[in-house]
Amino acid sequence: MSARIILLWCSLILVVSVLVMKAAWGGERSDLTRYRWQNRLLLLFAPTAEHPAYQAMVGELKEQARGVTDRDLLVFRVLEAGRSFQNGRELSREQAQALRQRFGVPSGAFTVVLVGKDGGVKLQERRQVPLADLFALIDSMPMRRQEMQERKS
Secondary structure (H helix, E strand, C coil): CCHHHHHHHHHHHHHHHHHHHHHHHHHHHHHHHCCCCCCEEEEEEECCCCCHHHHHHHHHHHHCHHHHHHCCEEEEEEECCCCEEECCEEECHHHHHHHHHHCCCCCCCCEEEEECCCCCEEEEECCCCCHHHHHHHHHCCHHHHHHHHHHHC
């Protein structure tokens, strides 16, 4: 084989490897980055939908739907057992597991994660967080204050 053919095969193998790795490792990262500068993300992780803190937060989110929408907040409900959802769209088991790994959520744990529009984690707690506290945190962010000011104008 000539050096040119070997180089071509090596290049092809490298390209395929990168694509496979991107699909396996970067799919969720890409999925979340599409929300950057558009939405804030609230991720609720729980072992099951019956977890008391999970149920309480889902109930609050339903009661405060207008506040959720006003703050450009998308909700991810990520369960170990049961169906998981990303803003109403069902996630695969693999996608749910990728999110758990990405945010370091251990098996059996209830965790709340708030991601800002800039893509940074603004809050990560292993306990129920009152929605009023989340809203207050969001409302204290410079980007949110700017949004509120623009809406007044």
